[in-house]
Amino acid sequence: MHEWALAEGVVSTATRIAEEKGLERVTEVKVNIGELQQIEEDIFRFALDQLRTPLLKDAEFVFETTPGRLRCRVCGEEWSFSPGGLSEDVSEAIHFVPEMAHVYLKCPGCGSPDFEVKEGRGVYLASIKGIVRDD
Amino acid sequence: MTDPRLEIIGRRLEKVEGIIAVSSGKGGVGKSVVASALALSLRDKGHSVGLLDLDFTSPSTHVILGVEDLYPEEEYGIVPPLAHGMRYMSITYYSLDRPAPLRGADVSDAIIELLAITRWEELDYLVIDMPPGIGDATLDTIRLVEGIRFIVVTTPSKVAYETVRKQITLLRELEVPILGVVENMVMKATSYIREQVEAERAVYLGAVEYDAELEDTIGDVGALRKTQFYRTISGLSKKVS
Numbered sequence: 001m002h003e004w005a006l007a008e009g010v011v012s013t014a015t016r017i018a019e020e021k022g023l024e025r026v027t028e029v030k031v032n033i034g035e036l037q038q039i040e041e042d043i044f045r046f047a048l049d050q051l052r053t054p055l056l057k058d059a060e061f062v063f064e065t066t067p068g069r070l071r072c073r074v075c076g077e078e079w080s081f082s083p084g085g086l087s088e089d090v091s092e093a094i095h096f097v098p099e100m101a102h103v104y105l106k107c108p109g110c111g112s113p114d115f116e117v118k119e120g121r122g123v124y125l126a127s128i129k130g131i132v133r134d135d
Numbered sequence: 136m137t138d139p140r141l142e143i144i145g146r147r148l149e150k151v152e153g154i155i156a157v158s159s160g161k162g163g164v165g166k167s168v169v170a171s172a173l174a175l176s177l178r179d180k181g182h183s184v185g186l187l188d189l190d191f192t193s194p195s196t197h198v199i200l201g202v203e204d205l206y207p208e209e210e211y212g213i214v215p216p217l218a219h220g221m222r223y224m225s226i227t228y229y230s231l232d233r234p235a236p237l238r239g240a241d242v243s244d245a246i247i248e249l250l251a252i253t254r255w256e257e258l259d260y261l262v263i264d265m266p267p268g269i270g271d272a273t274l275d276t277i278r279l280v281e282g283i284r285f286i287v288v289t290t291p292s293k294v295a296y297e298t299v300r301k302q303i304t305l306l307r308e309l310e311v312p313i314l315g316v317v318e319n320m321v322m323k324a325t326s327y328i329r330e331q332v333e334a335e336r337a338v339y340l341g342a343v344e345y346d347a348e349l350e351d352t353i354g355d356v357g358a359l360r361k362t363q364f365y366r367t368i369s370g371l372s373k374k375v376s
Contacts, residue, residue: 002209002212002213002252004211004212005143005211005212005213005251005252005254006139006140006251006252008143008146008211008212009139009140009141009142009143009251010139012139012142012143012146013137013139013141013142016142017137032136092229093229093230096213096229096248096252097226097229097245097248097249098244098248099235099237099241099242099244099245099248100229100230100235100245102235102236102237102241103229103230103233103234103235103236104233113234113236114236121244122140122244122248123139123140124136124137124138124139125136125137125138125139126136
């Protein structure tokens with residue numbers, strides 16, 4: 001149900017931006033979902049749908065997914081985040097707070113926990129499209 | 136790309152009446168035990184209280200309060216469980232007893248995540264055990280938590296107070312209200328810290344004597360309540376509530 005909290009943020013942010021830009025209707029909200037957060041897209045889409053504001057009532061929610069890419073700060077190794085091999089507890093911890101990756105994951109090259117998440121951390125509002133008010 | 140989490144942090148905290156950040160410019164001055172005892176004493180006075188441990192690299196309030204086997208409920212976000220009658224939130228629900236080797240920007244991101252997803256109910260007070268120092272984590276918490284007010288903890292040491300003085304200056308520059316300074320672990324009564332604090336035109340909340348019994352109460356809230364340390368903090372809490 002963590003998806004509801006993020007959906008609330010997306011709807012609220014998109015609505016504010018639409019108001020600031022003078023849109024009378026939003027037609028598309030594009031959301032970038034980082035793989036590390038392991039969002040359940042069905043729940044997320046349902047939550048977005050339920051939380052729609054009047055400005056977003058006809059908006060299409062478009063998801064784009066960014067794969068998780070990690071880079072070791074010690075040896076420079078780069079690798080892809082792979083949720084498949086994680087235990088349920090670890091997966092859930094990273095789902096709630098993606099920085100928990102640093103607690104449970106290690107560089108496959110040298111074993112260091114000192115790595116950066118280059119791409120695919122969390123949920124971001126990528127863009128919105130809509131129709132501008134005539135006035 | 137816009138971060139949607141920033142939009143909802145204020146909403147998550149809107150039912151909280153007073154937000155008290157217990158902080159220190161320097162580690163090892165007893166900030167976490169002061170925060171824990173302050174939260175507990177406000178609860179014991181009949182207030183509704185939450186305690187949020189934002190010291191992600193060295194979380195310790197769960198050890199001080201003996202919080203075990205709790206986990207937040209998921210309900211349109213996450214709801215902190217009750218610990219000793221307080222809503223209690225800590226990163227340790229997710230990091231367990233493992234080290235969290237987070238760099239500054241990662242700590243900030245984790246703080247933003249936790250503030251965005253944690254649903255606080257109506258509370259008279261939310262006490263925050265702050266990250267030590269004046270780095271990213273502290274600056275982000277100040278930026279994101281509207282209405283936050285600070286208690287700064289020092290020891291009688293001039294070394295500790297020098298960092299506290301810088302913290303007071305920073306808080307002033309950021310226009311963040313300072314409730315006052317607590318002088319912790321006092322072994323010999325002197326007026327040095329009081330004079331320094333008053334020279335800064337800040338409030339000296341009081342001295343907390345070093346309590347040799349305190350260590351034996353770690354993890355046992357019942358025993359903590361019987362200490363001189365707890366009684367002193369309970370007295371100080373009247374000044375900030």
